[in-house]
Amino acid sequence: MVRAGLTVDRLVEAGANLADEAGFDAVTPSALAKIFDVQVASLYSHVKNAHELKTLIALFALNQLADQAAEAVAGRSGKDALIALANVHRDFARTHPGLFAATRFPLDGPTAAKSGGVRLAQMMRAVLRGYALSDADQTHAVRLLGSVFLGFTMLELGGGFSHSAPDSEHSWLRTLDAMDAVLRSWPQTT
Structure with missing residues (x-):
């Protein structure tokens, strides 16, 4: 029997x-069973297993991040859009460290194709159109931006920048300036 009030959304x-x-x-x-004061078996009326539970949370996290990114980037272009997109990633990680970790949970291909991650990649490509990159180079640039957003944020959250001056905020702003410069002078392929 399904416990009253316990739903997938609540889980x-x-x-x-x-x-x-x-x-x-x-x-x-x-x-989660402890939180809801139920037996673990009660949860399995709503989710198959721990992997499905984590997948659902990852999808929730990706959608939240994509929604925030869409709002931040709307009406912006070029460097302004790049900065807005970067700041959303960093702010999301600071505000929701667990959900930020969930965005990196491995999803199978069909699940990933229906996730907010697709919208995030599309937004990155939209931002990159302002830099006149070819489609092939956009793929490389999306990977570069993702690496910078993730790498900087993870190092910052882990305390990696807290032991020396200048503060990480100054480095973040300089990093975004550098990313803009890199994108504006992206090497042409022959």
């Missing part, structure tokens, strides 16, 4: 909150 919401409070690795069926 995902509770899992998202737990991820931000304790880390994405802490999200387990056992932990």
